[in-house]
Amino acid sequence: MRIATAALLVAAVAVAVYLPALDGEFVMDDAAAIVKNADLRPSTPWRNLLKNDYWGTPIDSEASHKSFRPLTVFTFRWNYMLHGLNTYGYHVANVAFHAVSAFLAVFVADDVLASSVDEATVAGLFFALHPIHTESVSSVVGRAETLSACFFFLTFLVYKHQVLTFANDQRHCRSLFGLLPVFLLAFVAMNFKEGGLTVLGLCIVADFCGVFHTAGRQDAGAHRQRTSSVIFLCLRSSATVLFLLGCLAFRVWLCDTNFSPTFSDVDNYIHYAPTDLSRRLSYAYLHFRYAWLLLFPVSLSCDWSYEAFPLVHTFSDVRLVGPALVYSIAIGLCIWAVLRRNRTILIAVVGLGVVPFVPSSNILFPVATVIGERLLFLPSLGFCILLARGTFMVITPRLYRHAVVGVVCALYASKTLHRNDEWSTAVGLFKSAANVVPRSCKAQVCVAAALNDLGTQEARIEALSYINASFEIKKTYAGAHYLNGVVLRQLGKLEASARAFQHTIEHSHRIEYKPDVLYLGLANLGALYLRLDKSDEAWAGQGFLLTAHRVLIEANALEPTRYAPMANLAEVSSKMGQLDEALMWYTAAADHKEVEADLFNNFAIAKYKLAVRDDPGKMGMGSIDEISSLYRRALKIDRNHVNARKNLGKIYYRKKDFAEAGKHFEVCNTYAPSDGVCLYELAKCRMRQGRWEDSVALMERLLLKLQQNDDTEERQQQEDKEVAKMDLSSVNVEQARKNLETARRVVM
Numbered sequence: 001m002r003i004a005t006a007a008l009l010v011a012a013v014a015v016a017v018y019l020p021a022l023d024g025e026f027v028m029d030d031a032a033a034i035v036k037n038a039d040l041r042p043s044t045p046w047r048n049l050l051k052n053d054y055w056g057t058p059i060d061s062e063a064s065h066k067s068f069r070p071l072t073v074f075t076f077r078w079n080y081m082l083h084g085l086n087t088y089g090y091h092v093a094n095v096a097f098h099a100v101s102a103f104l105a106v107f108v109a110d111d112v113l114a115s116s117v118d119e120a121t122v123a124g125l126f127f128a129l130h131p132i133h134t135e136s137v138s139s140v141v142g143r144a145e146t147l148s149a150c151f152f153f154l155t156f157l158v159y160k161h162q163v164l165t166f167a168n169d170q171r172h173c174r175s176l177f178g179l180l181p182v183f184l185l186a187f188v189a190m191n192f193k194e195g196g197l198t199v200l201g202l203c204i205v206a207d208f209c210g211v212f213h214t215a216g217r218q219d220a221g222a223h224r225q226r227t228s229s230v231i232f233l234c235l236r237s238s239a240t241v242l243f244l245l246g247c248l249a250f251r252v253w254l255c256d257t258n259f260s261p262t263f264s265d266v267d268n269y270i271h272y273a274p275t276d277l278s279r280r281l282s283y284a285y286l287h288f289r290y291a292w293l294l295l296f297p298v299s300l301s302c303d304w305s306y307e308a309f310p311l312v313h314t315f316s317d318v319r320l321v322g323p324a325l326v327y328s329i330a331i332g333l334c335i336w337a338v339l340r341r342n343r344t345i346l347i348a349v350v351g352l353g354v355v356p357f358v359p360s361s362n363i364l365f366p367v368a369t370v371i372g373e374r375l376l377f378l379p380s381l382g383f384c385i386l387l388a389r390g391t392f393m394v395i396t397p398r399l400y401r402h403a404v405v406g407v408v409c410a411l412y413a414s415k416t417l418h419r420n421d422e423w424s425t426a427v428g429l430f431k432s433a434a435n436v437v438p439r440s441c442k443a444q445v446c447v448a449a450a451l452n453d454l455g456t457q458e459a460r461i462e463a464l465s466y467i468n469a470s471f472e473i474k475k476t477y478a479g480a481h482y483l484n485g486v487v488l489r490q491l492g493k494l495e496a497s498a499r500a501f502q503h504t505i506e507h508s509h510r511i512e513y514k515p516d517v518l519y520l521g522l523a524n525l526g527a528l529y530l531r532l533d534k535s536d537e538a539w540a541g542q543g544f545l546l547t548a549h550r551v552l553i554e555a556n557a558l559e560p561t562r563y564a565p566m567a568n569l570a571e572v573s574s575k576m577g578q579l580d581e582a583l584m585w586y587t588a589a590a591d592h593k594e595v596e597a598d599l600f601n602n603f604a605i606a607k608y609k610l611a612v613r614d615d616p617g618k619m620g621m622g623s624i625d626e627i628s629s630l631y632r633r634a635l636k637i638d639r640n641h642v643n644a645r646k647n648l649g650k651i652y653y654r655k656k657d658f659a660e661a662g663k664h665f666e667v668c669n670t671y672a673p674s675d676g677v678c679l680y681e682l683a684k685c686r687m688r689q690g691r692w693e694d695s696v697a698l699m700e701r702l703l704l705k706l707q708q709n710d711d712t713e714e715r716q717q718q719e720d721k722e723v724a725k726m727d728l729s730s731v732n733v734e735q736a737r738k739n740l741e742t743a744r745r746v747v748m
Contacts, residue, residue, distance in 0.1 A: 003117050006117050006121040010128050011099040013129065014128035015099045017129055017420075018095045021091055021138040022092060027426045028429065028446070033076070037055060037073075037076070054067040067194070069191060072143055072192050072193065075147070079093060106124035108156055108157065109388070118392075119388050122388040131412055131416045134300070147193070151186075156199055159199075163179060163236065195359050202355055202356070205347055209347060268362075268366060270286065271362070273311050281313070284323040285317075287361065289371060304369070308371065333349050334350060337349070348382045348383075348385040357376075360372065430450050442477075445480045448483055449463075451463035452486065464487060478503075485500030485501040485528075505521040523568075526547075527548075527568050529547050570583075596637065596638075597637040598634070600637070604634070611627070628651050658689050659689060661685050680702055682698055696740065699743060702731070
């Protein structure tokens with residue numbers, strides 16, 4: 001009963017310290033996993049969760065990160081069903097799952113420590129408050145860590161009850177059957193996050209410690225029991241290993257192409273070290289950095305990519321003292337624990353410390369990150385148990401012990417609260433990362449991206465300084481060149497933007513082929529060339545359409561299911577006069593789930609041009625019904641789409657349905673009061689309907705706007721002041737005056 005009360009207290013503390021995180025934004029990877037992930041949408045079939053990775057990409061594709069976590073994605077989808085993209089609900093769920101993991105951690109600590117409830121409570125408090133967990137709790141994507149930990153701890157507790165309880169008596173068969181629910185829970189943990197499967201390693205370590213607890217007894221009964229226990233230990237371990245191998249085989253089969261994700265040197269530059277020795281030594285130093293973050297969680301960062309710290313090239317590098325100490329302490333503790341038959345130390349170091357860390361250690365296979373603080377969520381419990389045991393062993397006076405525990409908890413809570421504040425906004429988060437790891441080019445680019453998302457001129461100019469800082473670290477960083485192109489385009493520096501996208505394409509082949517970055521460079525360069533060709537006369541005649549067509553074809557070849565290249569290819573082909581090809585691309589894009597109203601408007605225009613070209617005598621009237629349906633499809637997506645309404649109104653005018661045409665022009669005039677054509681066409685409709693007074697009022701308003709435009713131009717020349725004007729460039733002003741005179745005569 002006391003342990004349950006203590007666990008509830010720890011869970012309450014876990015909730016309290018993360019309350020400030022509830023109002024946080026979607027930051028870092030949240031955009032890819034939630035905002036842009038189609039698997040969360042109700043329109044996406046549930047079965048897609050079993051075919052796609054954590055980010056919604058088919059897991060058997062080359063672009064996949066190979067992170068198969070369907071149960072975690074299911075909880076995201078559940079959040080989306082309840083409140084869409086309101087971040088509050090996602091953060092509430094994250095904090096609740098962390099509280100549950102802290103609650104279960106107390107029971108695990110109680111079993112491992114096999115001592116008073118006080119020691120287990122302290123270990124639980126350290127776990128609930130440790131600042132290293134902020135990435136797993138404050139970041140919505142980090143939910144995979146907390147959920148996997150919940151089932152990791154639950155699996156161990158079930159293993160203890162179903163297996164270890166009967167391991168040293170005569171009911172060994174029951175311990176074998178008890179593996180079934182353990183395997184089921186371990187499989188569930190794996191489907192929240194892959195590291196959850198390492199609980200099986202913890203179970204084997206705990207089983208080993210339990211079987212040999214009678215090693216000190218020398219009587220015949222103890223010998224027979226020990227022999228029997230060893231046999232069943234081997235059987236249980238063999239079954240567990242076979243199940244583990246089966247799960248790994250399932251993952252390999254699921255990934256189809258490659259078990260490990262593809263990544264660039266920016267993601268994990270140690271993997272691309274020039275020599276094998278340098279790679280191994282740098283990974284050893286990396287292990288020390290992980291241990292240091294657990295021991296002194298002061299300098300925390302959401303990013304530790306290229307080049308967070310220099311590579312270690314030789315054994316003479318003084319930094320190798322750190323990993324040597326970490327390995328020596330860990331091995332020394334294990335040897336001491338085996339000699340003294342100390343179950344607590346062995347389970348805490350090996351079962352809860354080393355085993356859950358192995359998938360992230362780069363020992364068995366490379367991972368797509370240098371340091372990920374979220375990867376320490378599970379191993380941190382082993383550290384917290386050791387810290388609690390050490391505190392109770394070294395500080396015997398109760399008052400002093402309570403004081404030390406209070407100070408540690410206060411320091412942890414203070415740092416966690418501070419990190420919650422940093423994680424609340426993307427700009428704050430990435431600026432803190434750039435301050436902690438100034439040599440990380442990715443951190444610099446992330447700050448720039450966050451500033452660009454603010455949408456202000458000042459923020460985008462500031463973003464360029466961070467992009468330039470990333471170039472000082474790595475000039476060939478394709479992602480930085482891509483963002484540079486985006487920011488420059490939004491600042492109106494189109495020529496510089498085009499060069500940046502060209503550099504993106506060039507550098508996306510460096511070190512590791514990055515098809516996603518190459519696609520972004522090609523798609524954005526094509527769209528920019530299309531914009532240059534039609535936006536400024538100074539760029540006309542420079543062959544931008546041909547170049548845009550070429551790069552967009554390449555982009556479509558890389559990502560044939562993306563909407564933007566198809567839509568832009570359709571427009572480019574139409575502008576080049578290749579109407580048959582344009583209609584092919586329009587038809588393909590029209591069925592896309594991301595189709596926009598503009599596409600149907602442009603589709604209708606291209607269809608009209610083709611009809612006029614094929615049968616000039618009918619002036620396009622032979623396809624008018626099909627063209628009208630395209631405009632209506634545009635209005636179905638956006639009922640206030642001015643061009644579609646205006647063009648549809650013109651069709652009704654040609655059909656002499658002046659009432660229907662007038663309705664469309666009236667809507668256009670409401671939503672685009674600066675469009676003179678809408679006003680002029682509406683006035684003509686009123687004339688055809690015999691509504692002469694309305695027509696006179698509209699014509700007078702039109703000509704008044706013309707006079708105001710002339711006055712505005714004079715005022716601008718004198719005062720250089722921008723004043724809103726009506727666009728009358730496409731209006732036949734002389735005909736409008738004649739129509740006004742006719743209407744006035746009728747009214748009089």
